[in-house]
Amino acid sequence: MTDWKTRTKLVHEGIRRSQYGEMAEAIFLTQGFVYPTAEAAEARFLSAGDDEFIYARYGNPTTRMFEDRIAAIEGTEDAFACASGMAAINGALTSLVKAGDHIVAARQMFGSCLHILKVLQGFGVEVTLVDGTKLDAWQAAMRPETKICFFESVSNPGLEVIDIAGVAAIAHAQGAVVVVDNVFSSPIYSNAVAQGADVIVYSTTKHIDGGGRALGGVVCGTKDYIRGPLETYLKHTGGAMSPFHAWIMLSGMQTLDLRVRAQAANAEAVARAVEGHAQIARTIYPGLASHPQHALAMAQMGSGGTMVCLDLKGGKEAAFRFLNALEIVKISNNLGDAKSIATHPTTTTHKNLSEEERAVIGITPGLVRISLGIEDGSDLVADISHALDMI
Numbered sequence: 001m002t003d004w005k006t007r008t009k010l011v012h013e014g015i016r017r018s019q020y021g022e023m024a025e026a027i028f029l030t031q032g033f034v035y036p037t038a039e040a041a042e043a044r045f046l047s048a049g050d051d052e053f054i055y056a057r058y059g060n061p062t063t064r065m066f067e068d069r070i071a072a073i074e075g076t077e078d079a080f081a082c083a084s085g086m087a088a089i090n091g092a093l094t095s096l097v098k099a100g101d102h103i104v105a106a107r108q109m110f111g112s113c114l115h116i117l118k119v120l121q122g123f124g125v126e127v128t129l130v131d132g133t134k135l136d137a138w139q140a141a142m143r144p145e146t147k148i149c150f151f152e153s154v155s156n157p158g159l160e161v162i163d164i165a166g167v168a169a170i171a172h173a174q175g176a177v178v179v180v181d182n183v184f185s186s187p188i189y190s191n192a193v194a195q196g197a198d199v200i201v202y203s204t205t206k207h208i209d210g211g212g213r214a215l216g217g218v219v220c221g222t223k224d225y226i227r228g229p230l231e232t233y234l235k236h237t238g239g240a241m242s243p244f245h246a247w248i249m250l251s252g253m254q255t256l257d258l259r260v261r262a263q264a265a266n267a268e269a270v271a272r273a274v275e276g277h278a279q280i281a282r283t284i285y286p287g288l289a290s291h292p293q294h295a296l297a298m299a300q301m302g303s304g305g306t307m308v309c310l311d312l313k314g315g316k317e318a319a320f321r322f323l324n325a326l327e328i329v330k331i332s333n334n335l336g337d338a339k340s341i342a343t344h345p346t347t348t349t350h351k352n353l354s355e356e357e358r359a360v361i362g363i364t365p366g367l368v369r370i371s372l373g374i375e376d377g378s379d380l381v382a383d384i385s386h387a388l389d390m391i
């Protein structure tokens with residue numbers, strides 16, 4: 001680790017050059033490694049050094065470059081790269097609990113995160129879901145056997161902002177570990193380690209790839225945790241990132257800071273331009289003064305982020321008319337992409353929840369989630385404003 005600034009680290013940190021001195025990060029598309037002697041193989045299995053690899057399910061030079069780079073950006077000692085964001089979340093949670101343990105989690109969460117909690121309950125782990133924005137709810141749910149407090153720092157899709165430092169103080173007083181799904185903040189607007197998070201998870205499929213090309217995930221934390229329980233769990237259960245995807249993530253990271261800042265500027269421009277439009281019941285953007293956790297968002301992230309939600313007055317019908325009138329913004333379900341994307345959670349990403357469950361987490365039939373890309377901001381404002389007028 002050096003004292004380089006983020007943009008410099010995003011381009012140079014973690015690079016491992018081979019004897020050829022290649023400029024770009026090399027893809028080591030190999031599952032295995034050759035040992036010069038039987039004794040060398042024995043020694044490596046006993047204890048592998050920093051630049052010694054055994055099998056790509058445990059680690060690979062390209063994957064390790066990505067892990068070193070993201071750990072340097074996030075400010076953690078180490079990181080483990082995973083096949084997807086969900087593999088990372090599953091590893092982060094499952095490696096920390098056993099039957100009889102207890103997890104407190106925010107109820108406003110991505111559906112697959114809630115599913116993992118259900119699976120763990122089936123194996124005897126107890127789970128309490130709370131309104132994540134209320135620190136007294138976290139406090140009230142804590143038990144002596146609570147091992148993890150888990151939440152999305154900005155929730156998908158409702159954009160609730162959860163106080164990392166506040167939850168960490170409550171968790172740490174009980175000896176619980178704080179696991180944060182930090183996708184919506186992105187590593188650019190994350191200061192999660194300083195705010196008390198112990199384990200930080202990203203779906204790299206989103207801003208880190210930035211081009212909507214490859215699935216990936218990563219768990220960031222202390223060396224003891226990452227190379228201890230987490231690596232042990234993931235290397236035996238097969239959740240590792242492929243070297244090819246690590247190479248895509250490394251190239252995506254070079255432009256991460258430039259992209260995310262441009263995306264956040266576009267999100268803010270769109271939110272300000274459309275707030276108060278006659279067709280919108282509520283414009284949800286943490287960067288707007290009208291957002292319930294606006295002050296927290298600015299203190300925690302220093303930005304409103306790259307996502308805007310519009311709750312349209314006319315329900316599903318209005319949402320569909322709006323989506324169908326968009327030209328630049330694409331209808332899809334990824335986010336963090338260079339291309340702007342709009343999603344109707346009720347009929348797509350969150351369709352498996354009951355209407356009541358959706359209501360609890362703020363997903364109304366009129367809700368549209370927009371991930372702003374890096375296109376020209378005035379084009380995006382015009383496209384989205386025009387689609388609102390077409391409702």
Ligand SMILES: *Cc1c(COP(=O)(O)O)cnc(C)c1O
Pocket residue numbers: 084085086087110112113152156181183184203204205206215216217
């Ligand atoms: C997309 C997403 C995930 C899952 O990541 P995958 O890479 O799709 O497995 C988890 N949490 C949040 C908040 C997400 O947006």
